[in-house]
Amino acid sequence: MLLLGGAPAQATEEYALLQVAEPFIELHSGPGVGYPVFHVVDRADFIEVLKRKTDWFKVRTADGKRGWVARAQLEKTLTAGGEGTQLKELAQGDFSQRRWEFGLLGGVFNNAAEISLYGGYAFHPNLSAELSGAQVLGDYSSSYLVNVKLLSQPFPRWRVSPFFSLGGGYLSTRPRTTLVPPEDRNDFTAHVGLGLRAWLSRRFILRAEFNRYITFSSDDNNEEFKEWKAGFAFFF
């Protein structure tokens, strides 16, 4: 009733309205487990959800108190229509059915440090395409590496899932200016690789991979490189 009374004043901004189904929920002064509990909302009372920061939700009570509630507590409340909330976190099934994937990997390319960024799209649970860009920073040169590849994932339902990849790219190397003569090199490359994706939690993936490169040099002297890298990825 209090809430209905207060409704007209807040009519301009609409927030999700929830009814507390647990005996009580706790309002913290900040979005973290260490912030003190300063208020408790009893069962059957209504709260409005204003915003979210990571796993914490800022709520407003019927009498205007604002505080932060942990996701685990808010999950058990009901919507105004009397149904359970949809705050459940992403599960392993969502990992198997992901579409977009973005990640950041660090590693070693031909004994030099490498930082790489990639984005991928899955057409099918077993098959995806990726575009990546990397910078390789060695003692005698620095390179940019751009790759396009196709990944095959034979066991998409596994939590730790292996993949095989095949692709091509372009490697642009610039020797250090302190070296003589500093001559730039630009070569097309091809690579094969294998790796692992492991679902951590929510939308996070741990990824590690090994690739073998061959560069098609203009001077008919093809070179082979090894690349190891690992890092984090997000999926949507």
Next chain:
Amino acid sequence: MEGRLRILLLSALCAPCLWSATAVAAEGGAEQQVIQPQIDRREVGIDEIDSEDFEISVFGGLLSTEDFGANAVFGARIAYHVSEGVFFEASYGRSTTSESSVERVYGGLPALTDSGRILSYYNVSLGYNLLPGEAFVSRNWAFRTALYVIAGAGATRFAGDDRFTLNFGAGYRFLATDWLALHVDVRDHVFDIDVLGYSKTAHNLETTAGLSIFF
């Protein structure tokens, strides 16, 4: 005869009662209809809750480039907060370094070209809110704060070359509101350099202040 008259009189008397009864019923129905849509309209989906896990910031301060003086540095950062403790951050910064003491004292040829004197870096780092807390201004007025540690890797372009760079440091975040924060950061950028004729590992300390927005 008498009976018929009585029925006629009674029905004449009762007609208004019936009228008012139906009117009340109709009014009741109308009232229910007024309340019902109001509740429906306030059903907002849980998915529509606005999340504020991204943070974009600009910063400025001093970068002490080893051998090349302490100079103004400006840059921008974007962070993604994964949980209440952990966040990822990507940074870009730029500074114009001054002459090294070797160039100043002995004169002669400058060690670097004008474009080589501009230092720019990027890095990606992992941060952890080590000491989250509240700063109390008065009895009923508090601000959320956090002391965080951060470390990562990236590249620095300086003296014509890109150098692999590790960075680590700590910072203090002061949230003026839920979406606006002030930062103070201290970082060490570590890279190998051989510009002055010999190779060495340079520690480049950076102190900055920044303003960030959560979205």
